[in-house]
Amino acid sequence: MVSTHPAGVQDSGSKYLPQIQNNQIETSPNQELLPLTASINSKDHLAIGGCDVPELVQQFGSPLYIVDEATLRAACRQYRDSFQRYYQGESQVLYASKAWSCLAICAIAHQEGLGIDVVSGGELHTALAAGVSPSKIYFHGNNKSREELVLAITSQVNIVVDNWYELETLVKIASPSQPVRILLRLTPGIECHTHEYIRTGHLDSKFGFDPNQLDEVFTFVSKQSFLNCVGVHAHIGSQIFERQPHRDLAAVMVQWLTKASTYGLNITELNVGGGLGIKYTESDDPPSIEEWVKPICEVIQNACAEANVTLPKLLSEPGRSLVATSCVTAYTVGSSKEIPEIRNYIAVDGGMSDNPRPITYQSIYRAVIANKMSAPCTETVTVAGKHCESGDIVIKNAQLPKTQSGDILVVMATGAYNYSMASNYNRVPRPAAVLVADGEANTILRRETYADLLRQDCLPEKLKA
Numbered sequence: 001m002v003s004t005h006p007a008g009v010q011d012s013g014s015k016y017l018p019q020i021q022n023n024q025i026e027t028s029p030n031q032e033l034l035p036l037t038a039s040i041n042s043k044d045h046l047a048i049g050g051c052d053v054p055e056l057v058q059q060f061g062s063p064l065y066i067v068d069e070a071t072l073r074a075a076c077r078q079y080r081d082s083f084q085r086y087y088q089g090e091s092q093v094l095y096a097s098k099a100w101s102c103l104a105i106c107a108i109a110h111q112e113g114l115g116i117d118v119v120s121g122g123e124l125h126t127a128l129a130a131g132v133s134p135s136k137i138y139f140h141g142n143n144k145s146r147e148e149l150v151l152a153i154t155s156q157v158n159i160v161v162d163n164w165y166e167l168e169t170l171v172k173i174a175s176p177s178q179p180v181r182i183l184l185r186l187t188p189g190i191e192c193h194t195h196e197y198i199r200t201g202h203l204d205s206k207f208g209f210d211p212n213q214l215d216e217v218f219t220f221v222s223k224q225s226f227l228n229c230v231g232v233h234a235h236i237g238s239q240i241f242e243r244q245p246h247r248d249l250a251a252v253m254v255q256w257l258t259k260a261s262t263y264g265l266n267i268t269e270l271n272v273g274g275g276l277g278i279k280y281t282e283s284d285d286p287p288s289i290e291e292w293v294k295p296i297c298e299v300i301q302n303a304c305a306e307a308n309v310t311l312p313k314l315l316s317e318p319g320r321s322l323v324a325t326s327c328v329t330a331y332t333v334g335s336s337k338e339i340p341e342i343r344n345y346i347a348v349d350g351g352m353s354d355n356p357r358p359i360t361y362q363s364i365y366r367a368v369i370a371n372k373m374s375a376p377c378t379e380t381v382t383v384a385g386k387h388c389e390s391g392d393i394v395i396k397n398a399q400l401p402k403t404q405s406g407d408i409l410v411v412m413a414t415g416a417y418n419y420s421m422a423s424n425y426n427r428v429p430r431p432a433a434v435l436v437a438d439g440e441a442n443t444i445l446r447r448e449t450y451a452d453l454l455r456q457d458c459l460p461e462k463l464k465a
């Protein structure tokens with residue numbers, strides 16, 4: 001994006017607008033910082049989905065998650081179309097709903113033809129309530145409870161079995177009238193460069209069967225009458241920019257598939273997990289959705305041709321790259337503090353309770369001032385949250401225009417693992433979320449009220465005044 005300011009003056013918020021605007025070619029959402037429909041309107045305000053962002057805040061309150069329907073649908077479509085283009089067999093994209101599980105987002109993914117990956121009874125309940133067909137729901141998790149497994153079985157969803165304990169529990173629950181469709185999660189022993197908390201494919205991981213136990217697991221499963229083992233699954237981590245780890249994974253998984261056939265197992269589904277990274281800052285350069293999908297398809301097709309095995313149904317389960325860029329969080333700027341020669345702070349009306357990623361993973365975000373989009377970024381300020389914790393910093397050393405209280409600060413790419421990891425720390429109610437499209441905004445998550453905060457509280461009789 002070309003700066004509209006003279007040389008020597010810093011860029012403005014406009015530099016974050018999607019690279020290709022008013023153009024037929026749709027970029028890959030995960031390579032943008034702002035949603036695809038973002039623009040600057042005649043008031044010099046940020047607009048998303050045809051809605052003026054400061055006006056949305058006025059109408060729906062602050063902080064506010066704003067989800068751009070067009071961007072979310074574009075990401076779903078790009079995944080679906082890329083698999084259809086590059087894979088000669090059947091494919092199914094699943095939305096990893098841990099990134100943001102709520103009715104509206106599950107319903108959009110479902111409308112776009114995606115299935116849903118769930119990791120808890122709560123996410124399963126949400127996907128079912130959103131109208132997703134059970135055959136397109138895949139239930140993950142390294143310690144599913146018996147109750148969760150029973151719910152999964154009676155709902156007739158697919159279960160991705162993580163370990164021996166789960167396998168043995170399933171054997172006890174399954175019956176002729178309740179056969180269970182399972183996939184096996186295996187640890188591929190593949191290293192990738194990402195934060196240690198979000199790596200999962202290395203051998204020292206809490207997830208999945210150890211690959212050394214492959215023979216034992218296949219032998220056990222092949223003897224079970226009511227467990228119908230149809231697939232293998234692996235997930236190597238999240239926010240990954242390299243493409244080689246997923247190529248390696250695809251090759252390893254075809255080996256598992258051929259091995260399984262020697263045990264009489266008819267493995268027809270291969271699930272490569274998710275993990276494609278997104279752009280959080282200008283220097284992040286992830287591959288596009290298409291660039292991620294293509295090599296995976298090629299490796300699987302080549303390996304299957306070489307091994308002379310039928311192409312399996314290919315599943316993938318992206319979360320972050322599907323939903324992150326479609327959403328921004330709008331906050332209102334309140335207090336500020338200048339510490340001469342040290343740091344200038346501005347504080348917003350949210351923080352670690354609506355976005356715990358900076359304090360948890362030291363994640364870096366970018367922001368704009370939605371009511372001053374063309375103002376040059378002349379200040380370096382640290383954006384603090386409102387929680388009683390020094391580490392509650394939304395953005396360290398943000399480059400922003402001169403701000404004042406009442407300005408609307410918009411943090412970009414907050415659709416993944418923000419709301420889903422939000423808390424009520426300090427009894428701060430969770431923000432509302434709105435879905436914007438064609439100049440219209442609809443609430444998809446109601447703002448929590450103080451009454452909501454007390455809803456689960458019980459006051460024993462003896463404590464009543």
Ligand code: LLP
Binds near residue numbers: 361
């Ligand atoms: N499949 C499995 C089995 C997973 O464990 C995950 C993410 C995904 C799919 C989706 O991965 P994605 O496409 O979103 O990278 N809270 C962390 C991320 C944790 C990811 C957990 N598993 C964060 O905020 O970065």
